Amino acid sequence: MVFAKRQAAALATQGHFVHEFYLASRTQPIRVWHEWLRMRREIRLFNPDIVLAAFGTVTGFLTVTATARPTVITFRGSDLNPSTTDPWLRSTVGRFLSQIAALRATRIICVSQQLRRRLWWHGEHTTVIPTGVDTRVFRPMSRAVARHLLGWDDGPVVLFYAGGDPRGKRLDVAEAALTRLQQQLPGVRLEVMRGGVAPDRVPLYMNAADCLLVTSNHEGSPTVVQEALACHLPIVTVPVGDVVNRLAGVQTSAIVARNPDLLARAMEPILCNLKRADSAAAAHRCANEVVGAQVLDVLRAATKA
Numbered sequence: 001m002v003f004a005k006r007q008a009a010a011l012a013t014q015g016h017f018v019h020e021f022y023l024a025s026r027t028q029p030i031r032v033w034h035e036w037l038r039m040r041r042e043i044r045l046f047n048p049d050i051v052l053a054a055f056g057t058v059t060g061f062l063t064v065t066a067t068a069r070p071t072v073i074t075f076r077g078s079d080l081n082p083s084t085t086d087p088w089l090r091s092t093v094g095r096f097l098s099q100i101a102a103l104r105a106t107r108i109i110c111v112s113q114q115l116r117r118r119l120w121w122h123g124e125h126t127t128v129i130p131t132g133v134d135t136r137v138f139r140p141m142s143r144a145v146a147r148h149l150l151g152w153d154d155g156p157v158v159l160f161y162a163g164g165d166p167r168g169k170r171l172d173v174a175e176a177a178l179t180r181l182q183q184q185l186p187g188v189r190l191e192v193m194r195g196g197v198a199p200d201r202v203p204l205y206m207n208a209a210d211c212l213l214v215t216s217n218h219e220g221s222p223t224v225v226q227e228a229l230a231c232h233l234p235i236v237t238v239p240v241g242d243v244v245n246r247l248a249g250v251q252t253s254a255i256v257a258r259n260p261d262l263l264a265r266a267m268e269p270i271l272c273n274l275k276r277a278d279s280a281a282a283a284h285r286c287a288n289e290v291v292g293a294q295v296l297d298v299l300r301a302a303t304k305a
Contacts, residue, residue, distance in 0.1 A: 004054035026058040056098035064104040074109040077220025107302040111221035112242035132291030138230035146208035159209035164195040170215040180264035206231035230283040232276040
């Protein structure tokens with residue numbers, strides 16, 4: 001839940017009193033019941049003006065049923081999109097709970113228009129706001145320095161974020177695209193960033209790499225894309241989530257179909273020129289201070305509803 005911690009920190013730095021609550025379990029019924037009771041107690045003790053759930057599924061459902069105070073839910077992707085990692089029943093129940101939570105929420109934030117279209121109702125109270133990125137942490141730095149700190153050699157590197165879901169992120173497509181690309185650029189390699197990478201090292205990966213490759217089946221507003229924009233890392237991606245909006249006006253990047261040959265063809269000129277992306281304006285649009293102001297507008301509207 002690093003995105004929730006970052007959002008809470010951003011609100012706190014703007015002078016708002018924020019109390020964070022994290023569920024100890026979202027899958028074990030007895031523990032979920034006890035967590036719901038604990039949430040109710042903490043809401044009564046903290047006495048907030050508004051309660052913000054940073055995710056849907058069980059988190060959002062418990063939030064809207066634990067209090068009569070104004071509530072805002074942020075839907076981020078897998079809480080409304082189909083899941084490739086969870087069992088079918090669990091994924092279906094989770095998405096159903098998201099829809100019930102959306103019905104009861106005072107206001108809703110979706111990180112992309114694609115997610116907003118998945119909601120069954122409450123569209124008039126839904127605002128599209130991307131996930132914010134801390135541009136003080138994710139910023140351009142020397143490629144040579146970043147590679148030295150990571151121990152990488154000087155060959156061209158394509159960065160791929162697999163997280164904890166290589167199948168849903170379509171690592172197989174990325175590997176096939178690299179096989180095609182290596183026929184033209186034999187020295188290129190794929191650096192797969194998995195969920196175990198410490199968050200404070202991710203900016204090093206972004207600055208050390210030469211291109212970010214995104215091939216996911218489903219996304220909300222992929223944070224990895226916003227982080228890459230902030231580091232001026234060129235991006236080759238399939239049309240997923242809100243990447244069309246995020247990459248608007250950005251050169252040295254490409255959006256192509258989920259086809260290994262097309263992806264390889266799009267990456268080749270980027271890796272030959274090794275030119276960074278002109279993405280400062282695009283990064284600013286999803287910077288924490290910009291996104292935070294939009295979120296605050298929604299929170300204020302919810303308290304007046």
